Amino acid sequence: MRTGEPLPALGDVLAALATGLWHWDTAAGMVTVDAEAARLLGLPAEATTLTEAQTRARLHPVDWNEITGVVPLAVAEGTLAEVRIRIMDEQGNVLRVVRSRSKPSYDPERQAYQLIGTLQEVTEPTPGTRAARSAVTGDWRRSREAFLLDAGRALAEAESTAEVLRVAGGLSMPGFSPDGLVVFGVQGDRLTIIGQHGHQPDDLGPFSNMALTTDYPAAQVARTGRAVYLSCPEEYKARYPATWPLARNFGRSSWAFLPLTVAGRTMGAWLAAFTYPVAFTPDERAVLATVARMLAQALSRAEVTESERELAAGLQRSMLPSLGPEIPGMQIAARYIPTGGGLQVGGDWYDMIPLPSGRIALAMGDVQGHDVRAAGLMGQLRIALRAYASEGHRPDAVLSRASRFLHGVTHDDEMTDLRFATCVYVEADPVTGRLEIARAGHPDPAIRMADGTVMMRPTAGGLPLGIDPDADYPTTRFTLEPGETLMLCTDGLIETGGHDLESGWRRLRAILEAHQFDADADLESLADALVQGVHGPSSHHTVGPLTDRREDDIALVLLCRPGEGCGCGATVTVRPRVRRTLLSVAQDEPDRIAEARQHLRELLHDWAAAEQVDSAVLLVSEMVTNVLVHTDADALLLAEVTGEAAARRLRVQVTDAGDDLPHKRRPGELASSGRGLMLIELLADAWGVDPRGEGKSIWFELYESEGAVGGGAAGFAEPGGEESEGAA
Numbered sequence: 001m002r003t004g005e006p007l008p009a010l011g012d013v014l015a016a017l018a019t020g021l022w023h024w025d026t027a028a029g030m031v032t033v034d035a036e037a038a039r040l041l042g043l044p045a046e047a048t049t050l051t052e053a054q055t056r057a058r059l060h061p062v063d064w065n066e067i068t069g070v071v072p073l074a075v076a077e078g079t080l081a082e083v084r085i086r087i088m089d090e091q092g093n094v095l096r097v098v099r100s101r102s103k104p105s106y107d108p109e110r111q112a113y114q115l116i117g118t119l120q121e122v123t124e125p126t127p128g129t130r131a132a133r134s135a136v137t138g139d140w141r142r143s144r145e146a147f148l149l150d151a152g153r154a155l156a157e158a159e160s161t162a163e164v165l166r167v168a169g170g171l172s173m174p175g176f177s178p179d180g181l182v183v184f185g186v187q188g189d190r191l192t193i194i195g196q197h198g199h200q201p202d203d204l205g206p207f208s209n210m211a212l213t214t215d216y217p218a219a220q221v222a223r224t225g226r227a228v229y230l231s232c233p234e235e236y237k238a239r240y241p242a243t244w245p246l247a248r249n250f251g252r253s254s255w256a257f258l259p260l261t262v263a264g265r266t267m268g269a270w271l272a273a274f275t276y277p278v279a280f281t282p283d284e285r286a287v288l289a290t291v292a293r294m295l296a297q298a299l300s301r302a303e304v305t306e307s308e309r310e311l312a313a314g315l316q317r318s319m320l321p322s323l324g325p326e327i328p329g330m331q332i333a334a335r336y337i338p339t340g341g342g343l344q345v346g347g348d349w350y351d352m353i354p355l356p357s358g359r360i361a362l363a364m365g366d367v368q369g370h371d372v373r374a375a376g377l378m379g380q381l382r383i384a385l386r387a388y389a390s391e392g393h394r395p396d397a398v399l400s401r402a403s404r405f406l407h408g409v410t411h412d413d414e415m416t417d418l419r420f421a422t423c424v425y426v427e428a429d430p431v432t433g434r435l436e437i438a439r440a441g442h443p444d445p446a447i448r449m450a451d452g453t454v455m456m457r458p459t460a461g462g463l464p465l466g467i468d469p470d471a472d473y474p475t476t477r478f479t480l481e482p483g484e485t486l487m488l489c490t491d492g493l494i495e496t497g498g499h500d501l502e503s504g505w506r507r508l509r510a511i512l513e514a515h516q517f518d519a520d521a522d523l524e525s526l527a528d529a530l531v532q533g534v535h536g537p538s539s540h541h542t543v544g545p546l547t548d549r550r551e552d553d554i555a556l557v558l559l560c561r562p563g564e565g566c567g568c569g570a571t572v573t574v575r576p577r578v579r580r581t582l583l584s585v586a587q588d589e590p591d592r593i594a595e596a597r598q599h600l601r602e603l604l605h606d607w608a609a610a611e612q613v614d615s616a617v618l619l620v621s622e623m624v625t626n627v628l629v630h631t632d633a634d635a636l637l638l639a640e641v642t643g644e645a646a647a648r649r650l651r652v653q654v655t656d657a658g659d660d661l662p663h664k665r666r667p668g669e670l671a672s673s674g675r676g677l678m679l680i681e682l683l684a685d686a687w688g689v690d691p692r693g694e695g696k697s698i699w700f701e702l703y704e705s706e707g708a709v710g711g712g713a714a715g716f717a718e719p720g721g722e723e724s725e726g727a728a
Contacts, residue, residue: 030049165195374419402440403467407469593625616652
């Protein structure tokens with residue numbers, strides 16, 4: 001064509017380039033094609049108009065769906081819509097593959113799309129070549145961006161080196177995917193293999209522990225921090241003749257060695273090997289480099305995470321003791337569960353300490369906080385407490401000394417990091433089952449009785465350790481009967497899952513009472529059931545009212561005195577239907593009357609009639625108060641429940657050393673005392689006063705029923721110490 005001559009017609013140019021034109025109006029539902037486009041669609045080579053259904057019949061269904069998805073996206077982005085389409089014949093065979101490029105537009109009034117574009121045949125690549133591995137449909141740029149987003153998310157979620165390598169091995173890159181991956185690390189002046197995919201482990205032996213000065217691409221990348229791309233075996237052989245004989249045996253055709261760089265430091269190299277030739281275009285190099293950067297970040301995070309886990313495991317092994325040898329006459333089980341976040345070690349601990357007297361001591365505590373400082377203080381406090389116990393001090397003296405020690409450690413001149421700790425200390429006699437308990441702000445222990453029922457065992461307590469160096473810690477004494485199990489735990493077991501102390505305790509009680517011992521179940525299975533109940537899948541169905549509460553560490557100790565029905569022995573017998581509580585109230589401890597009421601409520605937590613529980617609590621308060629007011633002796637409270645559920649009997653007995661027997665009076669309307677025995681006679685099913693050799697015992701009984709028994713205890717409030725008349 002000479003200069004100045006008119007340009008040829010557009011149709012002639014397109015026909016010469018084997019390119020057809022097509023126009024699609026979604027409002028009319030019609031597709032218009034010229035002669036070349038009709039030929040490409042497998043129709044006679046003449047211009048024609050087709051319906052959408054006729055056009056759709058000529059295209060592969062997947063490609064038609066992609067067209068309908070690409071068009072709105074191109075309109076929204078203001079870009080060309082490019083897609084590859086497989087043309088089908090009447091028998092469903094692929095005639096050819098064409099590429100469509102168009103500029104779609106949207107008409108808001110008609111709410112329709114119009115598309116004018118070209119169709120051009122694409123030569124099918126030979127199977128096995130790089131072109132054959134390209135996506136048949138879709139925009140490569142969009143595929144690359146989607147791949148990088150998916151790869152970044154998957155690598156960010158990987159928490160261990162093995163998981164990072166598994167994710168890297170499963171990456172399918174758009175248009176070209178390596179079938180052999182190796183991640184190299186650097187230790188000193190040596191190249192090591194961190195992980196691989198697509199190779200036999202024994203085949204990589206020559207490449208492990210290789211000197212960084214070796215003439216090998218990965219070593220060069222680790223030294224220089226610059227990527228190496230080898231498109232063909234000839235290039236590999238020419239550039240790295242020394243190590244080419246080692247690489248030749250793998251049968252690869254192309255290799256990419258990329259640096260793994262984090263914060264400007266090259267920590268290793270990544271090898272992506274291909275069995276087919278790869279040209280490593282700028283786009284392909286950009287994808288590989290981006291994946292290498294994400295892989296380096298993921299490996300760095302995994303390394304930090306694994307180091308923290310190893311540190312946490314080491315701290316746990318060094319700070320949490322083993323339970324030691326078996327205890328004659330008792331069995332014990334313990335668990336420690338970290339919160340699962342951060343360092344995975346905190347301030348919770350438990351300990352079992354052999355005492356010079358032949359008894360054993362169980363200690364459990366929780367230092368404020370969940371950090372390295374809390375873990376360090378926990379270790380110091382546990383060692384100090386063990387030392388005080390080994391010297392033979394009583395429980396109250398052990399906690400007093402421990403509180404003074406923690407106060408001295410945390411209260412420095414600047415007072416910048418004050419800490420306290422809760423603790424419970426139990427001294428147990430394996431022969432008699434007698435327990436002496438001192439408590440410093442810690443949750444009360446619980447008792448699983450021989451009949452399978454569970455009650456909280458309120459104990460006297462003092463301030464948490466470290467607050468007041470001169471704090472006192474009273475001691476509570478009671479006996480662990482044969483067949484009973486003592487549970488000590490930190491608040492993490494109670495409050496995990498958003499529970500507070502009240503709702504969390506109800507959950508634990510249900511687990512303890514529902515656990516069935518059999519020939520294969522023992523104390524360990526009960527410990528597992530408690531942990532599973534608050535941490536396992538079932539815990540997600542029993543979330544508490546405070547669902548935004550942060551999870552906490554868990555420490556748990558179970559102490560069982562074997563006997564009938566406890567499940568510790570090989571033989572399980574029928575459990576006796578009896579439960580009891582024993583409490584002493586001294587003359588100088590009137591505040592323990594409230595504790596006596598709480599003891600009784602725990603004993604009757606599953607009693608059928610709430611009115612009877614209120615009656616029993618009211619009568620216990622009256623009886624104990626009567627002893628403290630009208631005698632100079634201490635009161636000993638014994639409450640016992642016997643019988644089967646819904647037909648049980650409660651017997652409460654208060655004993656003192658006074659010789660004067662109480663008697664009923666008829667107090668006047670304005671009298672402030674003298675109504676104690678009247679209340680007992682009104683509310684109890686049976687009652688009496690028994691003289692003893694030294695002192696007396698007053699008792700009453702209630703029989704369980706669905707409705708309230710007696711004159712309606714709901715009409716009486718629990719007195720703070722209303723008196724009944726003594727014999728004086």
